[in-house]
Each structure stands twice: as C-alpha cells, then as structure tokens.
Amino acid sequence: MEPAGAGARDEEDLVDGGIGDxxxxxxxxxxxxxxxxxxxLRVWQNEKCAxxxxxxxATLVERVREQIQLMEENIEAFAxxxxxxxxxxxxxxxxxxxxxxxxxxxxxxxxxxxxxxIHIVDNPELWDxxxxxxxxxTNKYCEILAKHFExxxxxxLPDQYGSMLKQTSxxxxxxxxxxxxxxxxxxxxxxxGAIGSFQLDDKGDEAVDLMTDDLYILRYKPVRKLLxxxxxxxx
Amino acid sequence: xxxxxxxDAESALFSGAEVExxxxxxxxxxxxxxxxxxxxxxxxxxxxxxxxxxxxxxxxLGIAMKKRGKCRLRAPEWMTVENLTQVLELERxxxxxxxxxxxxxxxxxxxxxxxxxDDLVDVYMVQTLIExxxxxxxxxxxxxxxxxxxxxxxxxxxxxAAMEVNLIRPFFxxxxxxxxxxxxxxxxxxxxxxxDIQLASVDRLPRRVLRPR
Numbered sequence: 001m002e003p004a005g006a007g008a009r010d011e012e013d014l015v016d017g018g019i020g021d022x023x024x025x026x027x028x029x030x031x032x033x034x035x036x037x038x039x040x041l042r043v044w045q046n047e048k049c050a051x052x053x054x055x056x057x058a059t060l061v062e063r064v065r066e067q068i069q070l071m072e073e074n075i076e077a078f079a080x081x082x083x084x085x086x087x088x089x090x091x092x093x094x095x096x097x098x099x100x101x102x103x104x105x106x107x108x109x110x111x112x113x114x115x116x117x118i119h120i121v122d123n124p125e126l127w128d129x130x131x132x133x134x135x136x137x138t139n140k141y142c143e144i145l146a147k148h149f150e151x152x153x154x155x156x157l158p159d160q161y162g163s164m165l166k167q168t169s170x171x172x173x174x175x176x177x178x179x180x181x182x183x184x185x186x187x188x189x190x191x192x193g194a195i196g197s198f199q200l201d202d203k204g205d206e207a208v209d210l211m212t213d214d215l216y217i218l219r220y221k222p223v224r225k226l227l228x229x230x231x232x233x234x235x
Numbered sequence: 236x237x238x239x240x241x242x243d244a245e246s247a248l249f250s251g252a253e254v255e256x257x258x259x260x261x262x263x264x265x266x267x268x269x270x271x272x273x274x275x276x277x278x279x280x281x282x283x284x285x286x287x288x289x290x291x292x293x294x295x296l297g298i299a300m301k302k303r304g305k306c307r308l309r310a311p312e313w314m315t316v317e318n319l320t321q322v323l324e325l326e327r328x329x330x331x332x333x334x335x336x337x338x339x340x341x342x343x344x345x346x347x348x349x350x351x352x353d354d355l356v357d358v359y360m361v362q363t364l365i366e367x368x369x370x371x372x373x374x375x376x377x378x379x380x381x382x383x384x385x386x387x388x389x390x391x392x393x394x395x396a397a398m399e400v401n402l403i404r405p406f407f408x409x410x411x412x413x414x415x416x417x418x419x420x421x422x423x424x425x426x427x428x429x430x431d432i433q434l435a436s437v438d439r440l441p442r443r444v445l446r447p448r
Contacts, residue, residue, distance in 0.1 A: 037278040067277050094276040186411040200388045208389040217390040
C-alpha cells in the first residue's frame with residue numbers, strides 16, 4: 001500500500017499564503033454531495049477491513065467519479081478566470097481527498113484479487129462481486145500466474161506435482177492448493193442500528209447483543225451477512 | 236486441507252496517515268478573518284465565510300485556512316482542562332469502562348495542537364491531560380487482554396477510540412484467531428469418533444468367529 005493521505009497534503013505546499021483580493025466562485029458542484037463521500041468512506045473502510053472481497057459499489061463509484069471529473073473541469077476553468085489562490089487550493093484539496101479515497105478503495109480490491117485470484121474465479125458468488133474491469137484483470141492475472149509458475153517451477157517437477165492447483169495429482173482429489181481468505185478471522189465492527197441478540201455460531205450457544213454505535217470484535221464469518229445488508233460497518 | 240492464508244494484518248490495518256485522514260473529516264468551528272463565498276465541495280457546501288462569524292467546517296479545511304492565517308480555530312468543547320480533568324478522574328475510577336470521547340480524540344487534539352497551537356487555551360495542560368487519559372485507557376486495554384480465551388467469541392469495546400482500535404488490532408486479531416483454531420471442537424471430534432468405530436469393531440470380532448459353530 002502506498003502512503004495514504006499524502007495527496008491532500010501535497011497540495012497545501014504548492015499554494016502559499018499571501019493572497020490579496022478575495023473574489024467569488026459561483027456554481028461549482030451540485031447538491032447533496034456530502035452523502036456520496038460519506039458512503040464511499042464507509043465502503044472503503046469495510047473493504048479494507050473485510051477478509052474477503054465485497055460486492056463492487058458500481059453506481060457509487062460512477063457517481064463519485066463524475067463529481068471528481070466535473071470538479072476538475074470547473075477548477076481548470078476558474079483557474080484562468082479568477083485568481084483566488086486560497087479558494088482554488090481548497091477546491092483542489094477537496095478533489096484530492098476524494099481521489100485518494102476512490103483510489104484506495106479500488107486498490108484495496110485489487111489487493112484482494114491478487115491474493116485470491118483462483119479462489120475468486122472458482123466461486124461464482126465472489127466472481128459476481130467484481131466489476132467488469134476487475135473480472136478482466138482477474139482472468140489475465142490468473143493466466144500470467146499460471147504461466148509464471150509453469151515456467152519457473154512446475155516444469156522441472158515430476159509429473160504428479162505439475163499442477164498449480166493440487167499438491168500431488170495422486171493423493172489430492174480436489175484442488176487443495178488454492179489460497180482462500182481466512183473467514184474465521186476477527187473484525188472490529190460497529191452496529192448501525194439496534195440489531196438485538198445475534199447468534200455467533202451454528203449451535204446457538206453463543207449470542208451477543210448488538211447495540212447501536214457500540215464497538216465489538218467479532219468473528220467475521222457469522223456477521224458477513226450483516227455487513228452485506230449494511231447492518232454493521234467495519235472499522 | 237485447503238491452503239488458507241492467515242489474515243493479512245498489514246492490509247487490513249489502517250496506516251497512521253489513513254487514520255488521520257479519517258479524523259480530518261471531523262467538524263471544527265472556525266472564526267474566519269476574511270470574507271469568502273460558499274465553497275461547493277464534493278464533500279459538501281461550507282460557508283459563506285464572514286469575518287468574526289464562527290462557522291463549522293471539516294478539520295482539513297479549517298487547518299488549511301489556518302495555515303494561511305485566514306482564520307482562528309476553536310477547540311472543541313471536550314478539549315478543555317475542566318472536561319478532560321473530569322474524564323481522567325472517571326477513567327481512573329472505573330477500571331472496566333472507557334469514558335465517552337470523540338472517536339478521533341487522539342488525532343483531532345494532535346492536529347489542533349500541531350496546527351493551531353496559538354488558538355488553544357492552556358495548551359500544555361490539555362496536552363498532558365490527553366496524554367494521561369491515553370495512558371490510563373491503554374493500560375485498561377492491556378489488562379483486558381487477560382480476559383481473552385478460547386471461549387471468547389465477542390469482545391465489546393464501548394467507547395474505544397480509533398487510534399486505540401488501530402493499536403490493538405494486530406495483536407487482538409492474531410490472538411483471537413489462534414484461540415479460535417485451537418478451540419475448534421470439530422477438529423477434536425473426528426478423531427474421537429474414529430476411535431469409537433475401532434472399539435466397536437473390536438467388540439464384534441469375536442462374535443463373528445463364534446457364529447459358524
């Protein structure tokens with residue numbers, strides 16, 4: 001992962017103080033945008049904290065992308081018209097923060113794809129969670145990975161060890177060399193509403209009362225449904 | 236056994252800069268020293284800004300303007316000597332609980348002290364108090380670790396703050412994962428039932444030998 005939050009800060013250094021006149025800057029952006037950034041923040045945190053890949057937020061990403069593009073165009077236009085360095089730099093910081101968030105979200109997903117490519121390809125439910133571009137990327141990644149293993153290691157091994165997916169073709173009936181996410185890991189989460197008593201295992205002898213805004217460390221597997229239905233958020 | 240990766244603590248972890256990034260979205264009250272029209276940002280509309288008229292903005296915005304000398308920042312209500320002294324006292328008195336503080340109290344106070352020191356009152360006192368509160372709270376977290384065991388399926392951490400979560404995450408998660416693996420009954424059961432089958436077949440063997448008579 002690359003150092004975070006840097007984008008927003010770089011911009012400050014570009015524009016120094018000493019601004020004289022203050023002019024207006026009209027009609028930039030649109031209404032009710034706050035919620036989209038807030039949504040993306042939550043989606044980003046969830047994606048970073050969850051061990052498996054989560055459904056791709058296509059419409060949200062599209063909306064945020066449009067807003068960033070619009071804002072960048074506006075800034076360019078205003079930069080020539082109006083010479084208010086302070087306002088311009090604040091607008092640039094805002095765009096950079098949003099860009100950082102979006103990039104980090106997409107990068108967190110790529111990171112998971114690169115860790116569990118074959119697992120994702122093999123699993124239709126996970127496969128459907130990817131965007132079109134991500135699916136393309138995953139396919140190509142798998143292809144390259146297979147070629148690489150073949151060339152560097154597998155070709156030199158005895159036949160029965162020649163598969164990338166099996167330990168040996170004699171002893172293993174199933175593909176047992178595929179890296180999978182550890183779903184029994186523990187996550188820090190916050191309930192977004194009073195869920196009440198919630199079962200933590202199949203046998204039903206472990207339950208927890210999930211109260212609004214309280215913080216819990218829970219095993220991921222039992223609460224993954226709550227996450228997908230937006231009942232909890234990971235932090 | 237399918238190959239499983241142990242959870243990748245590195246990737247799940249938020250870097251210090253990322254935690255700070257999140258904290259910079261908290262709101263702060265600023266008193267501008269200039270006139271400026273409303274800012275229509277992607278993250279919301281702020282302003283219009285009038286000299287001496289306090290207005291709420293995200294922390295990053297307030298700090299950016301403060302750096303250019305265009306405003307004064309106001310310390311949030313909880314960041315006073317009075318309130319923090321009380322929090323520290325309560326924090327010490329109740330070994331099992333965490334006092335309610337803003338989720339990003341560590342980062343927000345840090346950012347304000349780094350960037351708007353001259354706007355704060357009793358800044359040394361406030362800094363010391365926050366330091367003390369952090370220490371007391373962290374000590375509680377550490378002693379709470381002793382309560383973790385294989386039977387731990389959920390840990391409730393009421394009022395724990397972002398920086399504290401981030402600090403304890405790698406160790407807590409690793410510890411709980413290991414406890415969970417070693418406590419897994421399904422791993423123990425199969426060997427037991429295999430043993431049962433063997434015993435049963437041993438029981439039956441002599442009878443079969445007797446039957447032909």
